[in-house]
Amino acid sequence: MDWKKYKRKFKEPKKKEEFNTEVINVTLKTILKKVENRDDLVVKEISIEDHCFTVMYISSIVDASSIQEKMIDPISDSETTTSVFKKLNKLEKINNQDQSLLLHELASGFAFLFNSLDENIIYKLPAFNAPERSITAPENETTILGPQDAFVESIETNMSLIRRRIRSTELKSKSFFLGTETKNSVSIVYLGNLANKENVDRVIVRLENVEYDGFIGMPVLKQLLEDNPFSPFPQFGITVRTDWAVNELLNGKILVLLNGSPEVAILPTTFMEMFMSPEDFYNRWTTATLLRTLRLFGFFVSILLTSTYVSVLTFHPAMLPPQLLSILADSRARVPFPPVLEVLIIELVIEILREAGSRMPTKIGQTIGIVGGIVIGTAAVEAGLASNILIVLVATTALLSFISPNFLMSNAIRLIRYLFIIAAGVLGMFGQMVTLAWLINHLSNLTSLGSPFISPVIPRKWSDLLNSVLRAPVKYMTKRPGISRAKKDLVKPLDEE
Numbered sequence: 127m128d129w130k131k132y133k134r135k136f137k138e139p140k141k142k143e144e145f146n147t148e149v150i151n152v153t154l155k156t157i158l159k160k161v162e163n164r165d166d167l168v169v170k171e172i173s174i175e176d177h178c179f180t181v182m183y184i185s186s187i188v189d190a191s192s193i194q195e196k197m198i199d200p201i202s203d204s205e206t207t208t209s210v211f212k213k214l215n216k217l218e219k220i221n222n223q224d225q226s227l228l229l230h231e232l233a234s235g236f237a238f239l240f241n242s243l244d245e246n247i248i249y250k251l252p253a254f255n256a257p258e259r260s261i262t263a264p265e266n267e268t269t270i271l272g273p274q275d276a277f278v279e280s281i282e283t284n285m286s287l288i289r290r291r292i293r294s295t296e297l298k299s300k301s302f303f304l305g306t307e308t309k310n311s312v313s314i315v316y317l318g319n320l321a322n323k324e325n326v327d328r329v330i331v332r333l334e335n336v337e338y339d340g341f342i343g344m345p346v347l348k349q350l351l352e353d354n355p356f357s358p359f360p361q362f363g364i365t366v367r368t369d370w371a372v373n374e375l376l377n378g379k380i381l382v383l384l385n386g387s388p389e390v391a392i393l394p395t396t397f398m399e400m401f402m403s404p405e406d407f408y409n410r411w412t413t414a415t416l417l418r419t420l421r422l423f424g425f426f427v428s429i430l431l432t433s434t435y436v437s438v439l440t441f442h443p444a445m446l447p448p449q450l451l452s453i454l455a456d457s458r459a460r461v462p463f464p465p466v467l468e469v470l471i472i473e474l475v476i477e478i479l480r481e482a483g484s485r486m487p488t489k490i491g492q493t494i495g496i497v498g499g500i501v502i503g504t505a506a507v508e509a510g511l512a513s514n515i516l517i518v519l520v521a522t523t524a525l526l527s528f529i530s531p532n533f534l535m536s537n538a539i540r541l542i543r544y545l546f547i548i549a550a551g552v553l554g555m556f557g558q559m560v561t562l563a564w565l566i567n568h569l570s571n572l573t574s575l576g577s578p579f580i581s582p583v584i585p586r587k588w589s590d591l592l593n594s595v596l597r598a599p600v601k602y603m604t605k606r607p608g609i610s611r612a613k614k615d616l617v618k619p620l621d622e623e
Contacts, residue, residue, distance in 0.1 A: 152225050152248065154180055154240040160229055172201045174210055183237035189255035193237045197251055207243065214239070217249040230309055258283065264366050267531065271408035276366045281311055281385035287368045288315060292375065296320070302333050304347070308340030311385035312347070320378040322610055328575055329380055329393060344389035345534070347382070351391070353573045358541050360534040361574045363392030363399060370404040378610035380575075394575035394609050396582075398594045400535040401425070406597055414597040421529050422595055428526035428539050429565075432469050432519050433546035433558055439465040441554030453515070460510030466551025472512050472520045473547070475502060477540070480524075577609035 161167055166186040172179045179201050183193055200213035217239070228248075232238065235254025241247065261283070264276035277284045289297065296318045303309045314329050332351045341347045344364065352361040363379075365371055366388050371381055374392045382391040401421040406414035438445055439454065446454070461468055479502070483494045499521070506512040527539045542565065549557030572579035582590030587608040592598035 152228055153245045154182075156225060157182070157228065157232075157238075157240075160225070161232070170198065172198070174201065174204060175207050177207050178242045179210065180240040181237060182232070182240070183253065184232060184235070187233075187235045187256040188237060188253040190253075192253045192255070193251060197237060197239055197249070201239075214249055217251055220248050220250060221246055230303075233309075261287070266533065267365060267367050267370070267404070269367075269403070269405040269408070272404055273367075273369045275368055277368060277371070277388045277390055279386050279388055281313060281383050284368075284383055284388075284390065285313065285315070288372060288375070288381075291368065291372045292317070297375075300330065304333065304336050305338055305340035310341050313383045315375065315381040315383060317375055317378070320376065320606065321380055322378060325380055325394060325575055325577075325610065329382065333382075341384060341387070344382070344384045344387040344391055347384055348391045351382070351393075353576065357568065357572055358538045359397075359569070359572065359579075360400070360532065360538065361395070361572065361579065363395040363532070364389050364534065365392060366390070367404055373404070373407065376606075378606045380610075394577045396574065396578075396607070396609060397569060397572075397580045398422075398582075400532045401530055403531040407600070411597050411599045415595070418595050418597060421531075424526040424529040425539060428523045428529075429543045429546050430558065430562075431523050431526075432473065432516075432543065433550035434555075435516065435519055436465045436469050436547055437550035437554040437558055440551060454513070457513035457515045461513055462510070464551070466547065468512055468516060469520070469547055469551075470544075472506070472516060473544070475506075476520055476524050574609070581607075581609050 158169070164184070166184050168181075168183055168185045170181045172181070181193065181197055181201075183190075197214075197217065201210050204210045204213060228238070231250065235252065235256065237251045237253050239249035239251075258280045259278050261275050261278055263274040267276075275287065277287065285299065294317070297315070298318045299313050299315045302312045302314075304312050312333065314326070314333070316326055329351070336347070336350050338346075338350060348360075348362050348364060349355060354361065363374070365374075371390050371392070375381060379395075380393045382393065401418060403417070406418065409417070439458070443451055458465075458468075463471070476499070479494065479498045482498075486494060503512075503517045503521075507514045507517060523543065527543070528536050530536050530539065546558055546561050549561040551557075553560065569580050570578075570584055578584055581587060582594060589605040590608050593603055593607070
């Protein structure tokens with residue numbers, strides 16, 4: 127997808143205010159009308175010389191002691207209004223602030239001071255102090271080697287984790303407020319001297335085009351930014367590991383951070399990067415290459431193994447050696463279902479066990495998954511509902527589907543496997559090949575932020591092959607990936623055209 131087509135697909139948004147102005151001269155009465163029926167809203171009135179000073183804040187998200195020290199005590203300890211204003215000089219003073227922005231700041235942890243002498247002058251104090259989770263080791267992307275800190279739900283903490291590792295003035299960030307109701311804080315982070323400016327412009331345009339009530343997590347926002355929302359494959363990377371996020375920044379990638387979500391989106395990404403792990407760079411290049419080959423091989427085995435079982439037994443039994451065919455015939459002697467139905471039943475049972483195990487407490491979930499799989503598998507074979515060979519094949523494909531370090535890619539593999547099974551049950555090996563051709567064609571047409579998803583295969587970039595299935599020694603990995611490499615002939619940003 128070139129830049130001109132991209133501009134037609136994602137049009138430049140009309141310039142609009144971040145917050146709609148409802149009242150130019152904000153008064154205490156207009157604010158109180160907007161924030162009524164809030165149990166955690168604190169409004170304190172302090173009278174000095176027949177003049178009233180009103181402090182307003184939301185108690186559940188602020189540090190009350192800071193407000194008491196810097197805003198309330200200076201007023202209470204004063205005898206004249208003149209001395210009050212002298213003590214408040216350290217606070218930020220605003221004039222004629224629009225109402226929607228003030229309400230947003232109130233909900234973001236600011237405390238405001240109104241006075242009856244001049245309603246157009248308002249003092250504000252940043253006092254946000256909501257509880258947040260401490261930095262812990264990643265639970266979903268564990269590695270034996272490397273750093274063991276992960277992102278948390280605070281966007282400020284996440285930015286500090288990144289800046290602690292990259293102490294460069296080229297580390298750029300741009301913030302947005304997304305969500306018509308939630309006003310989520312979103313930041314894009316990139317290295318100005320390494321990132322492709324065209325990619326940065328594309329991310330900005332897409333974020334400015336987002337219209338949604340609110341976001342409960344980065345995976346939701348990521349779906350609104352992807353090129354093809356109907357594809358089963360994730361088109362952007364996602365991680366909770368700070369070392370992997372920093373490594374992608376050094377490769378010229380762009381990060382998208384969402385306040386309230388520990389996940390960070392990585393743009394753009396490729397199909398092969400879905401099978402890479404941070405530990406690949408901590409291991410020797412020989413070990414990393416072996417593991418990547420195993421993951422990619424596991425992807426194809428996972429989608430083809432059970433469907434091949436269906437097609438061979440249904441349409442092509444002559445393809446098997448007589449001895450193996452005899453073993454399969456004996457194992458299915460008591461099974462009353464055709465192979466395609468038999469496979470679908472067992473696959474669905476595995477999915478139910480996996481889903482049930484993930485919804486239960488950790489210790490119980492592990493027990494349900496292991497014991498349930500053994501008991502149900504053994505009972506199904508003894509009852510003649512499935513062959514013992516199929517149980518082995520389904521268990522193998524279930525394990526291989528989770529071999530990708532990216533959880534969303536694992537979900538896509540499980541879904542694609544059903545398409546291959548149904549195609550094999552209807553058309554046999556021919557159906558498998560047609561589905562495989564569709565899969566390759568779909569991946570070839572898929573893009574990530576306008577860049578080819580299956581790069582460096584198509585288009586071929588020889589330097590990128592040193593960090594694909596093969597992970598060359600670090601000494602020879604001197605070039606950044608082609609899809610994120612900065613270009614000399616950059617297209618001007620939309621707002622400069």
